[in-house]
Amino acid sequence: MIHQFKLDGFCVVLDIYSGAIHVVDPVAYDIIALYQNHSAEQIISIILERYAKDEDVTQEDIRLCLSDIESLIKANKLFSKDPFSALESHEFKKTNTTLKAMCIHIAHTCNLTCDYCFAKQGNYQGADAVMSYEVGKQALDYLIRESEGRRNLEVDFFGGEPLMNWQVIKDLVAYAREQESIHDKNFRFTLTTNGVLIDDDVIEFANKEMHNVVLSLDGRKEVHDRLRKTANGRGSYDVIVPKFQEFVEKRGGKDYYLRGTYTNQNIDFTNDILHMLDLGFRELSMEPVVCSPDDEVALTEKDLPALFEQYELLGHEMLKRYKQNDEFTFYHYIMDLNAGPCLHKRIAGCGSGTEYLAVTPWGDLYPCHQFVTHPEFKMGNVWDGITKPEKIDDFAKCNIYANPTCRDCWAKMFCAGGCTANAYHTTGSIFGVYEFGCELFKKRVECAIVLQIAKGLHVNA
Amino acid sequence: MKRIQTIETRDLIKSLATGGCGECQTSCQSACKTSCGLTNQSCENDKG
Helix, strand or coil: CEEEEEECCEEEEEECCCCCEEEECHHHHHHHHHHCCCCHHHHHHHHHHHCCCCCCCCHHHHHHHHHHHHHHHHCCCCCCCCCCCCCCHHHHHCCCCCCCEEEEEEEECCCECCCCCCCCCCCCCCCCEECCHHHHHHHHHHHHHHCCCCCEEEEEEEECCHHHHHHHHHHHHHHHHHHHHHHCCEEEEEEEECCCCCCHHHHHHHHHHEEEEEEECCCCHHHHHHHCEECCCCECHHHHHHHHHHHHHCCCCCEEEEEEEECCCCCCCHHHHHHHHHCCCCEEEEEECCCCCCCCCCCCHHHHHHHHHHHHHHHHHHHHHHHCCCCCEEHHHCCCCCCCCCHHHHHCCCCECCCEEEECCCCEEECCHHHCCCHHHCCEECCCEECCHHHHHHHHCCCCCCCHHHHCCCCHHHHCCCCHHHHHHHHCCCCCCCHHHHHHHHHHHHHHHHHHHHHHHHHHC | CCCEEEECCCCHHHHHHHCCCCCCCCCCCCCCCCCCCCCCCCCCCCCC
């Protein structure tokens, strides 16, 4: 399978199964498009007619290009075959169901009332709650126990707003550090916060212990304050921005992401990314809102052309700043072409319900944080473990071969089948396809690839 | 090749033999939490 696209003057051909990327000229682009359904003589005739005004395009030249294409096919770098087409979808995860990551819902309560929150203002449509140390300790013990053979363990302190239960986070981190040497594990903690309660203690502790921090800011003040409000309706921008700046300044180069959400209220989200840059942040993420189509801030298909344009603008800005030695990171445009994920990772799906579980404040286990509002997805608890193993079996079948849409999609090796929760929320099935999200994802992949190509050409110029 | 330039990338089919250790980051765990992408992740072992 291949995928061809043109963007920013580049003609690109992706070979999906090998991962090869070819930058071609328009003639080769057209020849490759014709290759599988036309004979050599037919291709020569079509190309000579199409490029009649181009003296460089001769019969000999086209035959040479066809020969180059055949060489790439023999090298398994073009039109490479699907190595898994004969396997059933459930066979892919047989070796990948070992638990290694946990989203700990340390607080189902929040000090903001963001209108678009999928956690429904922090409490996931339930009562406000915070996790006790004992429940958290049981969760960590469960993760250690169930992660046999895995050394790197990821724990995200999530909410609601995690800093509303800060002391328990500190105590749990201390407990995990004690357990690391006993069990030969390496905990990587992430803290996701809205920033309101950040103080010197949080900055000092998190910058020492948190492998990553995710700081929620939507961008420009008017954009952020429109939806990210306190209980009394006031915006939170002025409170959190100085705290985030101090937090990041003292982070000493450790990982962080300034993470925004865009909605139909700020389709021009590139301006929010530029604002984040103006504030001094360089590690950025901006996500499309995930909410009901009926929500007043929901994105719809009619927004796609404008959003595609924004993603292209963002790529241009990143390239411009790269050339000026003022590079910044956009989460979805990170792409290490030489050392990215292996094929096992790419076919295995997101890991929800198998490698990754969410734990509620009272110790129940769910496939991921986005399923916590659905009691039917409860899989067990941190004391008894998985009490509904059939749920794991369901999620183990979720991957790029689970439905024909994914199986036939060129982007499957980049998204691993997408977000199971989004699929469920839009189609009612974890095996469904969140088509709107797919369209945005595919555009981001194309922009990210072209950015990598343009950066490479700049380096080699 | 006159009209085709191939960018150096990790050979995914070859990675079948060397990959699969499972030590890499879970896709959703870093920054998004509302989508799934994995090209932005690194291989822990970079085995090629």
